[in-house]
Amino acid sequence: MRFQFTEEQLMMRNMVRDFAEKEIAPYVEKMEAGEFPREVLKKMGPLGLMGITVPEKYGGSEMDFTSYIIAIHEISKVSATLGVILSVHTSVGTNPIVYFGTEEQKQKFVSKLASGEYLGAFSLTEPNAGSDAANIKTRATRVDEHYRLNGTKAFVSNGGEADLYIVFAVTDPSAGSRGVTAFIVEKDTPGLIIGKDEKKMGLHGSRTVQLTFEDAPVPVENRLGEEGEGFKIALSNLNIGRIGIAAQALGIAEAAFEVAVKYAGERKQFGKPIAEQQGIAFKLSDMATAVESSRLLVYQAADLWGKGIPCAKEASMAKLFASKTAVEVATEALQVFGGYGYTKDYPVERYFRDAKITEIYEGTSEIQRIVIAKHLLK
Amino acid sequence: MNFRLSEEHEMIRKMVRDFAENEVAPTAAERDEEERFDMDIFVKMAELGLTGIPWPEEYGGIGSDYLAYCIAVEELSRVCASTGVTLSAHTSLACWPLFKFGTEEQKQKYLRPMAEGSKIGAYGLTEPGSGSDAGGMRTTARLVGAHYILNGSKIFITNGGIADFYIVFALTNPNDKRSTTAFIIEKDFEGFAVGKKEKKLGIRSSPTTEIIFEDCKVPAENVLGEIGQGFKIAMMTLDGGRNGIAAQAVGIAQGALDAAIAYAKERKQFGKPIVENQGISFKLADMATSIEASRLLTYQAAWLESMGLPYGKESAMSKLMAGDTAMKVTTEAVQIFGGYGYTKDYPVERYMRDAKITQIYEGTQEIQRLVISRMIAK
Numbered sequence: 001m002r003f004q005f006t007e008e009q010l011m012m013r014n015m016v017r018d019f020a021e022k023e024i025a026p027y028v029e030k031m032e033a034g035e036f037p038r039e040v041l042k043k044m045g046p047l048g049l050m051g052i053t054v055p056e057k058y059g060g061s062e063m064d065f066t067s068y069i070i071a072i073h074e075i076s077k078v079s080a081t082l083g084v085i086l087s088v089h090t091s092v093g094t095n096p097i098v099y100f101g102t103e104e105q106k107q108k109f110v111s112k113l114a115s116g117e118y119l120g121a122f123s124l125t126e127p128n129a130g131s132d133a134a135n136i137k138t139r140a141t142r143v144d145e146h147y148r149l150n151g152t153k154a155f156v157s158n159g160g161e162a163d164l165y166i167v168f169a170v171t172d173p174s175a176g177s178r179g180v181t182a183f184i185v186e187k188d189t190p191g192l193i194i195g196k197d198e199k200k201m202g203l204h205g206s207r208t209v210q211l212t213f214e215d216a217p218v219p220v221e222n223r224l225g226e227e228g229e230g231f232k233i234a235l236s237n238l239n240i241g242r243i244g245i246a247a248q249a250l251g252i253a254e255a256a257f258e259v260a261v262k263y264a265g266e267r268k269q270f271g272k273p274i275a276e277q278q279g280i281a282f283k284l285s286d287m288a289t290a291v292e293s294s295r296l297l298v299y300q301a302a303d304l305w306g307k308g309i310p311c312a313k314e315a316s317m318a319k320l321f322a323s324k325t326a327v328e329v330a331t332e333a334l335q336v337f338g339g340y341g342y343t344k345d346y347p348v349e350r351y352f353r354d355a356k357i358t359e360i361y362e363g364t365s366e367i368q369r370i371v372i373a374k375h376l377l378k
Numbered sequence: 379m380n381f382r383l384s385e386e387h388e389m390i391r392k393m394v395r396d397f398a399e400n401e402v403a404p405t406a407a408e409r410d411e412e413e414r415f416d417m418d419i420f421v422k423m424a425e426l427g428l429t430g431i432p433w434p435e436e437y438g439g440i441g442s443d444y445l446a447y448c449i450a451v452e453e454l455s456r457v458c459a460s461t462g463v464t465l466s467a468h469t470s471l472a473c474w475p476l477f478k479f480g481t482e483e484q485k486q487k488y489l490r491p492m493a494e495g496s497k498i499g500a501y502g503l504t505e506p507g508s509g510s511d512a513g514g515m516r517t518t519a520r521l522v523g524a525h526y527i528l529n530g531s532k533i534f535i536t537n538g539g540i541a542d543f544y545i546v547f548a549l550t551n552p553n554d555k556r557s558t559t560a561f562i563i564e565k566d567f568e569g570f571a572v573g574k575k576e577k578k579l580g581i582r583s584s585p586t587t588e589i590i591f592e593d594c595k596v597p598a599e600n601v602l603g604e605i606g607q608g609f610k611i612a613m614m615t616l617d618g619g620r621n622g623i624a625a626q627a628v629g630i631a632q633g634a635l636d637a638a639i640a641y642a643k644e645r646k647q648f649g650k651p652i653v654e655n656q657g658i659s660f661k662l663a664d665m666a667t668s669i670e671a672s673r674l675l676t677y678q679a680a681w682l683e684s685m686g687l688p689y690g691k692e693s694a695m696s697k698l699m700a701g702d703t704a705m706k707v708t709t710e711a712v713q714i715f716g717g718y719g720y721t722k723d724y725p726v727e728r729y730m731r732d733a734k735i736t737q738i739y740e741g742t743q744e745i746q747r748l749v750i751s752r753m754i755a756k
Contacts, residue, residue: 001387001445002380003678009379066379261754281751282744288754289675289695296674297667300381307382317667369656372663376639377653 020078031205045116059111065306076251080354087244093120121162134177140169149213159209180230191216202353246318249326249358256333256351294322313375320368323358394453403457409583424495438493443684448625455629459732460584466622467536472499479603500541502532519548528591538587558608569594580731620697627700627736634711634729672700691753698746704733
């Protein structure tokens with residue numbers, strides 16, 4: 001065992017911290033006002049942050065998975081919005097092509113995604129198929145050299161901003177989850193309609209939209225994997241997505257904890273800093289312990305994934321624990337700030353709003369428990 | 379980072395697990411019921427080298443590290459928390475201060491036989507009026523010629539009555555807390571007596587007694603460290619001791635989880651195993667996740683200590699998290715067993731009783747929070 005980062009990982013952390021402070025922090029206000037951080041993303045490309053784990057021959061930085069998780073963690077500490085944009089772009093917008101794409105697809109799409117020229121997105125969920133993803137209804141019908149897509153997708157992160165979408169549709173309705181196929185759909189595809197833009201509790205500045213396909217033609221060469229392999233592709237990326245969101249949750253929790261410690265040391269009531277009251281000090285100790293626990297679970301899962309060791313249970317544990325911690329720690333941080341915490345003058349109400357989604361997307365906490373329980377009962 | 383145990387650590391785990399299941403588990407319930415310490419088990423642990431895991435061979439140890447020691451305490455506690463604490467008190471509280479602060483002569487005379495397991499160690503700090511406030515002790519040590527004359531009594535001494543050597547703290551100047559000094563006491567010293575044996579809720583096969591000093595004659599060369607260094611020695615010893623108790627708590631929790639999983643798979647109600655109800659399976663998932671977090675915190679602190687890095691905050695966190703987890707997990711395990719869990723026919727009620735002590739000794743959870751809050755304020 002070794003509970004320390006390598007030199008390379010530390011360099012990544014320092015670089016991302018520096019970038020987040022200088023380039024992301026000043027932009028937070030605009031994102032809170034609803035602006036998509038296109039300008040920040042443009043700066044992340046040249047730094048190699050849009051393709052951290054992508055092989056160099058496809059334009060990526062070819063660093064280890066832990067380095068990628070460090071980036072999500074550190075970016076989310078400053079902006080959970082950018083954390084999720086990067087996580088979706090990489091974990092589920094780029095990786096499926098790296099793993100399952102043909103050489104042509106990799107040459108054509110991955111290099112653009114890794115350089116930041118393209119932004120990626122992922123579209124599996126439908127209005128009536130959330131946790132029960134095998135129940136999707138969007139259809140893909142082969143017509144000569146195209147598939148015609150019809151249906152509606154919900155809660156598509158990066159939707160409306162992305163240059164391509166990994167979309168899952170049914171090619172064989174009689175085959176259940178084995179009848180699902182994955183497609184790379186480019187944004188200019190006729191019949192791809194960007195629908196309702198969700199108004200969200202948190203993650204302001206990120207976009208979450210509905211997508212509608214009306215006879216949208218997708219060339220056969222944009223099919224990802226074989227017909228019927230879609231569900232396998234979707235599932236294979238679940239762990240990466242989960243560890244990414246666990247890292248986002250960790251970043252939010254750590255940020256909330258740090259501002260609470262600072263505030264409690266400064267804020268004086270009854271003639272002394274409130275941190276000197278055990279009611280506050282013990283709260284902070286519990287928060288610190290939960291954050292440290294999350295950190296270890298997240299980096300354990302990242303380490304295992306990076307080494308190619310099966311880690312579905314560990315990834316779900318990291319996601320379950322880190323998201324719960326994010327909600328609890330952000331809630332307690334707001335409490336430490338009292339009335340000030342409830343205002344927009346301090347960032348804790350933002351952490352509080354941003355934290356909640358981490359218990360929902362990339363598999364709800366209930367789904368994580370199903371996964372963990374299955375592994376326990378093996 | 380690397381979250382994989384080395385082969386050496388995996389071997390120690392396997393060896394201790396085999397020993398625990400074959401030699402310790404079969405009599406655990408009976409020893410608990412009879413409040414009986416079994417010297418044979420200690421002798422067998424000595425034969426396997428478990429009584430001196432982290433110490434160099436020149437002092438009778440096996441030259442491994444604190445991580446291996448924690449794994450051993452965890453595995454023993456998984457079947458019998460009493461055996462876990464016997465080893466933990468012996469290693470962390472008696473051997474550790476000797477190794478850190480003893481002279482070469484003291485190490486050869488006292489550490490070596492303890493590490494080899496021919497002698498058992500114990501630690502005496504707590505007094506009736508001085509628990510968490512260890513600075514409030516009243517036991518005195520008066521220098522008369524070549525001896526210190528100790529007077530006073532210590533309570534809640536783990537391994538009391540079975541130990542050969544005790545590390546005891548006393549004031550060389552009754553009016554000055556800063557005179558706290560550590561002494562090495564042999565059980566046969568004149569004026570030393572073992573007092574009342576406590577009847578306890580749990581860890582009942584680990585004896586807990588009072589020890590009494592009535593003009594107890596201790597040779598001056600048995601001062602451990604410097605005069606006045608005792609408080610520091612006591613506190614530093616507890617820093618590491620905490621980690622041993624965290625390992626004990628992880629083991630108790632794992633034992634309870636394993637029992638609960640096996641039972642939930644077998645027990646049928648409403649025509650199916652109860653584990654097929656999410657009300658049960660989600661509980662198991664939460665239990666397993668908390669245990670995993672506790673284990674990582676525990677191993678991290680042990681690893682830091684083995685590397686010679688600061689570990690005070692991390693060991694306090696490991697004890698806080700693991701102690702609370704043990705209590706929660708064992709309570710849920712009893713719940714899963716229902717009425718049967720409340721009986722002595724199953725081990726879970728024992729686990730639940732044993733778990734409670736991990737929230738109290740080696741610094742209560744409240745003291746851990748105090749320690750952590752001081753560290754995070756820095």
